Each structure stands twice: as C-alpha cells, then as structure tokens.
Amino acid sequence: MHHSPPDDCRRDITGPGLARRHFNALAGGLWLGAAPRARSADPRAQPGTAAEAGGAGRWSNWSGLQHCAPQQWQGPADENELAALLTGAPGPLRFVGAGHSFSPLVPTSGTLVVMDGFSGVRRHDAATQRVTVGAGMRIAALALQLEELGLALPNQGDIDVQSLAGSYATGTHGTGASLPALHAQVRALRLITPAGQLLEASRERRPELFDAARVSLGTLGALTEVELEVQPRFYLRRRVWTAPTEELLEAAPRLATAHRHFELFVLPHTGWSAGIVHDEVPAQPPHRAGSDDERLLTDLRRLRTLLGPWPALRRWMAGRLIGGREEVSVDLSWRLLSNIRDTRFNESEYHVPAEQGIACLREVLAVLERHNEAYFPIEFRHVAADDAWLSPFYQRASCCIAVHAAANEPYAYLLKEVGPVFRRHEGRPHWGKLHDMEPGELAELYPRWRDFLALRRELDPGGRLLNEHLGRLFGEPANG
C-alpha cells in the first residue's frame, strides 16, 4: 500500500489536547517538568507520523535539521506487506516512527517505511504483567491504555510521543539510578529482516538476535511487535526546586540513590540549577503545581540577548529570577514523567560511567560558560546498566549529559567543544542525538560492536537498510 506523506510533521502526534502541554514553570517560569495534561486528550488518536511532507513528499525530523526526499513513502499495514516491501522496494529502506531523532538515522533517497500501521495493545496478562504491543505504537498511547488496564511502564523519557520501536532502536531512556533504559522492558520481539523473513527473538529463543535487535538503530530489520514487562499502575510525587549549582552538584550522588528518579537541570551563566525528584506514593487525588508556558526558557534567552556581553550582570539578574523556588505535584506516573517540548532545538547527549558523571558535568558547564550564546539548561540523568549489545548502557551504570541549542541557532560547538569532554570520560553517544563518533572509537566503547556488525552483515548483506550516516558509522558501503 502506498502511504501518502502526512500533512504536518510539526503536529504533536499524540493529538491536539496533549500537544498543548507546556514546559513547566515555577513562579518565575522554569523549564523543569510537565504542565498538567489536558484530561480530554486521547493519545490513541494518532494522526500519523511526525514526518513532514514539507511539500513534494519531503520528510524532515522534529527539529527540522534532517531532511530527505524519498523516492517512495510506504505504510505497510501488516507483516506480509512489510516483507514484500523489504525485498522489493528501492533502497535504502529506512523505517520511521515519530521522527524525533536528531541524528540522520531516518533520511533516505530510497524508501521511507512509516511504521504507524503496527500499533495497539494486542494481548495483556495482568497476572504476569506482560503486554504484547505493535512496535510502532506511541509511548503516550500505550501509557494511557496501560492506565486503563491498571498497569504502567516502569519509566519514561522526557517526552512520550516517540514510537516504541524508534525509542528502543536508539536506546532512549528516562532517569533513575536503579532503572534501566526503555528497551530493557522488552521480553520478546518480532522482526522482519531485509530478506523478508519473520524472526522471533527472546532470551530463550535466538538470544543473540534478541541482544542485538533491542538497540539496533533500525539496521537489522523492522520491529513489528514487542512483548513488554510492565508493572502495576503507580503514583508519583514530584518535587522541583532551585538551588545554587554548587550545592546541587554536591548533593547529586546522594539524591540519585535516595529517590526513584532524580535529574538535574544546570542553567549555564546563572550559577543556579534545578533538581527534580520523583518518588512512589500511595494512590491519591492528583495535585498539580501551577505552570507557565516556557517562560524561563524565554527569560534565559532574553538574558542572553540583552546581557550576554556582561556575564556578571547576566548572572546576578538570573539569580533574582530563578533563586529559591519549589513546587510539588502528585499524579499517575506516566502523567508526571514526560513533558511537551514546544521550543524546537537540536541536542547532543552522551552517557558516561556513573562515577564520572558529576566531574564530566562540571567540565561541560565550563565549556558552555565560555560561550555567551549558550542558554539552554544542561540535562543530567542516571540510567542503570543493561545487556543489549549496542545499548549505551551496556554493562555500565551511567550518567547522561545532554546539551542543546535552539533549532535556528548554530550547534557546532556542542560537538566540537563539548564532544572532547565526553570523549575524555569514555562517553557513549545517544544514537538518536547529534554526535560525530567514528567507527574505530565506537568499537573501543562497545565490547560487542564487532558481533553486532557481523550479525548485521548476515541479515543485510546488500546494505539495503544503510543510509549514508549508517554506512559511515558502521564503516560499510551503503548501496541500497
């Protein structure tokens, strides 16, 4: 079936109600967490991929940085159609979920395969807490259905509009020192290979494929279905507060072990940071702190524009805007953990060994504070280790450090100047975010790198799933 490019990739794919969520704000307007969700919104109304037509069948990602004009857009409705495409459609074939990756994983001049047709909860077993789900399903849509079943995902990232398969393919994560990345919830998967073959994998059945395919950058085949381990529905209490950066950096290791979720937003050129903790609480009526749409980000940008040349004045003024705020909210886990990010940006994120996290964060802050143009918060999170071969958390508890630049502003310094800091700390890049790692470096960082490449070659000897970026990353020709 030929799939028409959707009209508008900029639309939030969970529907118009949820799309109105805001950056959270304290009284001064801080970029910290979720505003209350619109209760009437129904994330199951998925208007399609976040890919953009952009006119004449062009696609672009969420930030607008990555583009392509594929020869074909395809939206297979079932595994048979998908298998036929994989063997017959012009390459390179690239799968797309919500188009929320910053790195050029998706662009293709060949066939863009929109995976929205593989969605919905197909089976669930409340006793074993397992659900079987179409792999193209959006996280928010699944979270809502799980809520209705009395279940919940153990963790989520900063947003929830991504597809499950897209999230797993890039090692998407939330925060929590004892909580692994999202793909660690997968117990079994179904994959259609570039030869059109259906393979099923789990720890018991094809364990090597299972370890490779959970984080695959979409290069082993198309994920069509996953079985996930979930947990009973639970409530969280969130506390957000601002404090001097030095105070929070010192408290961070303790906060990370004391709370189910801990994250830090360090605000460059201000001397202030925001801590966010979430902890499980008994079921109770939701209570949400008041919110203000993206005001802090606007304030920080204004401060940069007006006072950038006078760093001391900028810092003093920022302190007056930011200092000493606190808010508390309580709600169902999924309603608190993810946010809407209305302001478009580009982002780079690396994952460093947990024990090096704060030292690395200090160096990243120092680099950004050499740039008067920097104003986005640095995001600092914890993720537990897992065992997927290309997981950035492979056998390594990690701290994740993310740096951003507005979508319409230069970002090269994030790679050229912050990148070397991450490299010094053995950072592994987030596959879906901007990085400039070379194959030789990646082989050093990933103990199973060569095993993954061998399996990839076996499943896709012709490189039909390799675009230019992936060919370069794997040191392989991309011939489609």
Ligand SMILES: Cc1cc2nc3c(=O)[nH]c(=O)nc-3n(C[C@H](O)[C@H](O)[C@H](O)COP(=O)(O)OP(=O)(O)OC[C@H]3O[C@@H](n4cnc5c(N)ncnc54)[C@H](O)[C@@H]3O)c2cc1C
């Ligand atoms: C505003 C924003 C906030 C973010 N927050 C976080 C965060 O908190 N934590 C975090 O870790 N990341 C975060 N990310 C990154 C994001 O989670 C990842 O880039 C994720 O991959 C996006 O999912 P997607 O559905 O958009 O995938 P896409 O970008 O569409 O695709 C990603 C990869 O998955 C492959 N793929 C998609 N579907 C399939 C399939 N069915 N089978 C096989 N391969 C497939 C694609 O080919 C591609 O290689 C954020 C991104 C944005 C824009």
